[in-house]
Amino acid sequence: MTRWLSARRLDTLCGQQRHQARLVHIVLILMAVYFAFIGTLNVVIFKDYNLAAMDYVGLVTACGLLGYFRHSANLKLTAWLVVISIALIMLYFVHQTGGLAYSVMWVTLLPPIAFFLLGRQSGALVCAAVFIYVGIFFYMSLPDMPAVQPSTGSLFNILEILLAHWLLFRLYERSRSEAYSELERLSVTDKLTDLYNRSHLDDLLQQEITRHHRSGQALTLVLCDIDHFKQINDKYGHLTGDVILRELARLLKGNMRGTDYCGRWGGEEFLIICPDTPANAATAIISKLQQSIKEADMTEHIRVTLSFGIATLQHGESADDQLRRADSALYEAKRLGRDRMIIAEAAVSV
């Protein structure tokens, strides 16, 4: 839904703005499609060239605003221009038809559009201005207005208005739920590596410990740390360091089983949570990972190795204790020369 703005421009918009950007886009597309369709009907079937001219002005306005938005990504100005254009077109339509054929009902579409695109305060302001104007116009024209007779035209207008309301709310709801899912994803993801972030790993670990208490299956943690990463950063620069982190994240993901969770624990540290896995099965996964890191052609052909600390949950142990043992095992792997894995010993109870 957001592919129409370039990724660079989209990055400048935060969650709520992305949602609004989608809505601006949806409203403009709907406007363009509607005016193209209804303009053609007015020319071909109803032969009402005045209304058709207005429809084509609406079509050109919608396309122009769409082009402007894609080019500038100026959300605030585009939203205002969209709402003002729609309000003007509605007012013109009310004038043109003298308020007949239920044209005034079109104005009921303004509040959802104005509120969605401009927010509560500005939306209310625009709606109040338009409603007061339409009210005065209606009041002034009332003496000359013939009684409204139900006609095909008026029925057609009412159906269109109801359909437009339904469509707007449906699309709004879809866009809102997409924005919500995106926010949810971002809240558990590390931006650089696209792996789970630390706070989500904490939650997952708690969840898996609870599951372990019910099922009794082994739960193993693997803490891994890139060897001599500072040297890589110092020699090739931080940006290259970031590329290495992303490449390693991809390899980690690629070598995990579907039931494992993998995330970024800290700067150059990763944590893998392996449910239903004893330590020896975890070592097999790590050997496979080490092999694919060895075979991978990393950026600038940099040779990268990792050290691993493995800890399987002991009876009555907490998440913190298990992590502490995995960390000690990792420390031991570093001390013994790096590029290796060490299985933590069970905690000694006193």
Ligand SMILES: Nc1nc2c(ncn2[C@@H]2O[C@H](COP(=O)(O)OP(=O)(O)OP(=O)(O)O)[C@@H](O)[C@H]2O)c(=O)[nH]1
């Ligand atoms: N490029 C990049 N570097 C990071 C990031 N987070 C942490 N680092 C770097 O990771 C390096 C960690 O260095 P150290 O803790 O000294 O560890 P090391 O050089 O890997 O040495 P050992 O762990 O003992 O093998 C530091 O230079 C940090 O700046 C990051 O997001 N991007």
